[in-house]
Amino acid sequence: MPDLVSDEVVERYRREGFIRIPGVLTPQEVESLLAVSLLRLDEAEKVNWDRADGRVMDWVPHVDRVSEELRGLALHPRVTAVAERLAGGPLRLFKSELLRKGTAGSALTPLHADAPAIPFAGRSIGLTAWAALTDVPVERGCMSYIPGSHLVPHERDDSGDQDPFRCPVNLVWEPRVTVPVRAGDVTFHHERVLHLAGRNDTDEVRVSLATVYMDAEAVYEPSDLVPDDLGGLLPGQPLDDDRVFPLIGAHS
Ligand code: AKG
Structure with a gap:
C-alpha cells in the first residue's frame, strides 16, 4: 500500500488539527x-438535524x-492507516455516520468541536475521517476549520450561554480555512478542532x-449534548468490546 502520509503531512495535521488526503478511494470504490x-x-x-434556517443534514x-460495504469503508486499510499515523497511537472505531446535506435550501453546519458531543474520554488523539463520496466544492457545503484550535482552550464568555455552536471568545477573529474536496478524498480532523460546513446551494x-x-x-x-444510544454503559467503563469498537489499522 503506498504511503499516503509523509512526516510533513503528520506534522501539519498535528499543528493545524485537520488535513485533506486526496484520492484515498479509487473512482471504482467511490462509484460503488x-x-x-x-x-x-x-x-x-x-x-434529522434541523435549525431555524433549514435542515443542516440528515444521516444514518x-x-x-x-x-x-460502509463498515468496509469505516475500516478501509488506507483510511485507518492514515488515521492511526496522524493520531500517533492505537485507535478503535467509535462510530460511523452516513451524512447527506440536501440540495438548495439546506442550512450550514454551525461551528463546533466534536469532543463535547462524543461520549468518551481518553488521550486527546481521537479524530474523524470524513470520506467524500461526491465532489464537494465550496457551494456544495465543504468544511472550514480554525487551524490550531485543537491546541488551545475554548473560552466561553461569562454570560452563562452554553450554546455549543457559539465560537469560543478567544477564537472569534482567528482565520478559517475552507477545504473543497473531490469524491474519493478523505479529510481528517482532530476531535478538538473547530470546524463548520457551508450550505449546499447546488442541485x-x-x-x-x-x-x-x-x-x-x-x-x-x-x-449532555447527545442522547445515549450505546445501551447502558457505565461512566468510566472501557470501550473495549472488539465486536462493537474494533481496533483499527496496524492494531486490528
Ligand atoms: C463532523 O464530521 O465532525 C462534522 O461536523 C461534519 C459536518 C458536515 O458534514 O457538515
Whole structure:
C-alpha cells in the first residue's frame, strides 16, 4: 500500500488539527460506495438535524453496524492507516455516520468541536475521517476549520450561554480555512478542532461517511449534548468490546 502520509503531512495535521488526503478511494470504490449510500439514505431510518434556517443534514447513525460495504469503508486499510499515523497511537472505531446535506435550501453546519458531543474520554488523539463520496466544492457545503484550535482552550464568555455552536471568545477573529474536496478524498480532523460546513446551494446532494476513531484505551463518558444510544454503559467503563469498537489499522 503506498504511503499516503509523509512526516510533513503528520506534522501539519498535528499543528493545524485537520488535513485533506486526496484520492484515498479509487473512482471504482467511490462509484460503488455512493450507489450503496444513496440506497441506504433512501431506505434507512435517519436522524434529522434541523435549525431555524433549514435542515443542516440528515444521516444514518451507526451505519457500520447495518451495512457491510460502509463498515468496509469505516475500516478501509488506507483510511485507518492514515488515521492511526496522524493520531500517533492505537485507535478503535467509535462510530460511523452516513451524512447527506440536501440540495438548495439546506442550512450550514454551525461551528463546533466534536469532543463535547462524543461520549468518551481518553488521550486527546481521537479524530474523524470524513470520506467524500461526491465532489464537494465550496457551494456544495465543504468544511472550514480554525487551524490550531485543537491546541488551545475554548473560552466561553461569562454570560452563562452554553450554546455549543457559539465560537469560543478567544477564537472569534482567528482565520478559517475552507477545504473543497473531490469524491474519493478523505479529510481528517482532530476531535478538538473547530470546524463548520457551508450550505449546499447546488442541485446535487452532498454525501459523505464520517467515521470517528478514539484512543484505543478510551472509556465511556456520557455527554449532555447527545442522547445515549450505546445501551447502558457505565461512566468510566472501557470501550473495549472488539465486536462493537474494533481496533483499527496496524492494531486490528
Ligand atoms: C463532523 O464530521 O465532525 C462534522 O461536523 C461534519 C459536518 C458536515 O458534514 O457538515
